Amino acid sequence: MPTTTIRIPEELKARVVAAAERSGTSTHNFILEAILEKTELVDLRANFDLVAEERYARIVATGKTIPWHEMREYLENRLSKNEVPRPVARKLTP
Numbered sequence: 001m002p003t004t005t006i007r008i009p010e011e012l013k014a015r016v017v018a019a020a021e022r023s024g025t026s027t028h029n030f031i032l033e034a035i036l037e038k039t040e041l042v043d044l045r046a047n048f049d050l051v052a053e054e055r056y057a058r059i060v061a062t063g064k065t066i067p068w069h070e071m072r073e074y075l076e077n078r079l080s081k082n083e084v085p086r087p088v089a090r091k092l093t094p
Contacts, residue, residue: 006031064089 008016020030059065066087077084 062089063091065092066090067092 016030017027020027023030025033066089070087074084074087
C-alpha cells in the first residue's frame with residue numbers, strides 16, 4: 001500500500017488521538033475511517049445531485065410533476081406503514 005503523508009496541526013492531532021482512544025482504535029485506523037466516511041459522503045452527495053438533475057430534466061421535458069402536498073401525504077402514509085397508491089405525475093395547470 002502506498003504511503004501518503006498528511007500534515008495535521010498539533011491541536012487537531014491531539015483531538016484525533018483522544019478521539020481514537022475513546023473509540024478504542026488506533027490513531028491510524030481512526031484517520032482511515034474518517035477519510036472513508038468523508039469519501040462516502042461526497043460520493044452520496046454526488047449521486048444525489050445526479051439523480052436530482054435527471055429528475056428535473058424529466059420534469060422539464062415532460063412538463064409532468066406531482067404537487068408537493070400530494071407527495072408529502074404519500075410519504076407520510078408510507079412512514080405510517082399505510083398502503084397507499086403512489087401518486088401519478090401529471091401536467092399541472094398554472
